[in-house]
Amino acid sequence: MRRTRVVIIGSGPAGLTAALYTARAQLNPVVIAGGTLGGQVALTHEIENYPGFPDPLTGGELVERFKAHAERFGAEVVFDSVTEVDFSTGSPFTVKTHNETYLADVVLVTIGADPRKLKVPGEGEYVGRGVSYCGTCDGFFFRGKEVVVVGGGDSAMEESLFLTRFATKVTIIHRRDSLRAGIRLQERARNNEKINFIWDTVVEEITGDDSGKVGGVRLKNIKTGEESHFPTDGVFIFIGHIPNSDVFGDQIAVNERGYIITDTRYQTNVDGVFAAGEIQDELWRQVGTSVGQGTAAAMSAIHWLEDHEETLQALDAGEAVGESAD
Ligand code: NAP
Numbered sequence: 380m381r382r383t384r385v386v387i388i389g390s391g392p393a394g395l396t397a398a399l400y401t402a403r404a405q406l407n408p409v410v411i412a413g414g415t416l417g418g419q420v421a422l423t424h425e426i427e428n429y430p431g432f433p434d435p436l437t438g439g440e441l442v443e444r445f446k447a448h449a450e451r452f453g454a455e456v457v458f459d460s461v462t463e464v465d466f467s468t469g470s471p472f473t474v475k476t477h478n479e480t481y482l483a484d485v486v487l488v489t490i491g492a493d494p495r496k497l498k499v500p501g502e503g504e505y506v507g508r509g510v511s512y513c514g515t516c517d518g519f520f521f522r523g524k525e526v527v528v529v530g531g532g533d534s535a536m537e538e539s540l541f542l543t544r545f546a547t548k549v550t551i552i553h554r555r556d557s558l559r560a561g562i563r564l565q566e567r568a569r570n571n572e573k574i575n576f577i578w579d580t581v582v583e584e585i586t587g588d589d590s591g592k593v594g595g596v597r598l599k600n601i602k603t604g605e606e607s608h609f610p611t612d613g614v615f616i617f618i619g620h621i622p623n624s625d626v627f628g629d630q631i632a633v634n635e636r637g638y639i640i641t642d643t644r645y646q647t648n649v650d651g652v653f654a655a656g657e658i659q660d661e662l663w664r665q666v667g668t669s670v671g672q673g674t675a676a677a678m679s680a681i682h683w684l685e686d687h688e689e690t691l692q693a694l695d696a697g698e699a700v701g702e703s704a705d
Pocket of ligand 1: 534559618
């Protein structure tokens with residue numbers, strides 16, 4: 380059992396920013412990073428919209444800088460994954476990983492969200508060989524090629540527009556005959572001469588070519604039932620995200636889509652457990668917003684620790700504490 384003041388679950392921009400702030404407050408945070416640093420942003424090929432970096436850098440480079448910055452002030456980044464938590468006791472909280480059990484005064488949850496999968500044959504097989512969930516990461520590899528995009532939301536439109544920089548033709552396949560995306564993005568996509576739409580249609584299978592890469596998609600029109608094969612070099616899937624909140628079970632309140640609910644101080648329903656970044660923000664998904672939320676959550680956690688210092692010290696000393704520090 381390892382006793383810590385602060386455990387941060389997740390190593391994306393929100394988590395590493397929270398690590399920087401809590402480290403500078405001399406709280407020696409432990410960041411449980413998962414298997415790889417940075418979460419979704421680490422997969423981004425070029426970041427052009429994070430202020431202060433006018434020359435684009437990769438998501439991987441940016442999160443390495445975030446890590447180095449936090450470590451300079453005493454944060455510790457551990458490549459391990461959380462298997463179980465116990466928030467029922469109140470602070471200090473138990474966080475179990477594959478290799479350690481932490482007892483932490485405060486916990487910051489910044490574990491992010493993963494792209495939703497189509498769950499059709501061929502999808503898993505061709506990831507990295509034509510199937511992608513990130514146009515900004517992989518668009519470059521489709522220079523001069525034809526791709527399809529699955530989805531009808533803002534992400535599908537925005538990423539389709541981005542993909543027209545590289546691909547000669549982008550075909551959006553949507554399961555309905557109207558888009559979910561906002562009107563401005565819709566208009567931009569509809570007016571782009573490289574973008575075409577296939578309506579009322581679902582992808583039933585992703586098929587390969589002779590070289591082991593994506594060669595096409597098997598489609599089904601859900602109104603007519605008609606099936607067809609559509610040749611393509613790439614399949615970009617943007618059908619929403621799934622927040623990584625399962626590991627918390629019913630110990631943190633989430634909304635109907637599984638995103639953690641926080642108040643304006645990024646406090647969850649558990650006193651002393653905070654959440655920031657894409658695990659609680661399903662709208663913006665930007666490095667800049669995650670950094671801001673990580674900052675705010677860390678400052679809330681620092682204030683929370685100050686407010687509860689006496690109680691926590693008494694608990695650690697094994698004294699019976701008769702009243703709350705509130
Ligand atoms: P989203 O709004 O949930 O859209 C998901 C799309 O995928 C919908 O069109 C949905 O179809 C379709 N879909 C879902 N499951 C599917 C399946 N199994 N098979 C086929 N299609 C499926 O997700 P998002 O586009 O990632 O956006 C998430 C949030 O981020 C939204 O609030 C969005 O406004 C925001 N966002 C904003 C911007 C921006 O403002 N620039 C950019 C990106 C994202 P239906 O429409 O039929 O449900």
